[in-house]
Amino acid sequence: MLLKKTTTPLALTLVLGLAFTCASAAAQQNEPQMNLPRTELHAGMYRISAQLASAPREREIGLMYRRQMPEHEGMLFAFEAPGVQCFWMKNTLLPLTAAFVADDGTIVNLADMQPQTEDSHCSAKPVRFVLEMNQGWFAKKGLKSGTRLTGAPFADKSH
Structure with a gap:
């Protein structure tokens, strides 16, 4: 940003404040999403507390930058329409099962x-839908293809 020589101290303070805010926002881009809404899911007798990533940017960030995640927690990615969903692990620090x-x-x-x-x-x-959990969670619980999860996102909406 170019400042004129006649810039007032107040204007300079505002410019510096804006620059600091932009720098802080950039630093936060490498931080995990911890405040997404949660939904409770069940896989038989097992309870899952899942963060719900439904907006495009939330889905894009996913579980990136998380260093740990409690065993019963995960992230549920919800898309607007069914499609072949593909995931990768760039900037994701935890081994996961999707x-x-x-x-x-x-x-x-x-x-x-x-x-x-x-x-x-x-x-x-x-x-x-795609549910990401710590790697091995599904295997340890004996859950595999064909297992049915329950919870609000999967409720029959035809009624």
Whole structure:
């Protein structure tokens, strides 16, 4: 930003404040999303507290930059319409398993994903939902393709 020599102290203070705000926002771009809305899901007797990423930018950031995540927590990505959904792990520090989930909550397929890679992991058929959990969570619970998750996002909306 170019300042004229006649800039007043107040104007200079405002410019410096704006520059600091922009720098702070840039620094925060490498921080995890921790304040997304949550939804409770169930996989049989297991409860999942999932952050809900439904806006394009929320889905784009996902679980990037998270250094840890409690065992019963995850992130549910909700898309506007079913499609073949593909995920990668750029800037994601935790090993994760993605469950590609049909509208009725049935797990279509699972994919283990390694941190900080750009390998693409896709749904076996069009889905609207993807649930990411710590890698191994589904296997430890004996959950696999065909298992049905329950919760508000999967409720029958035809009534």
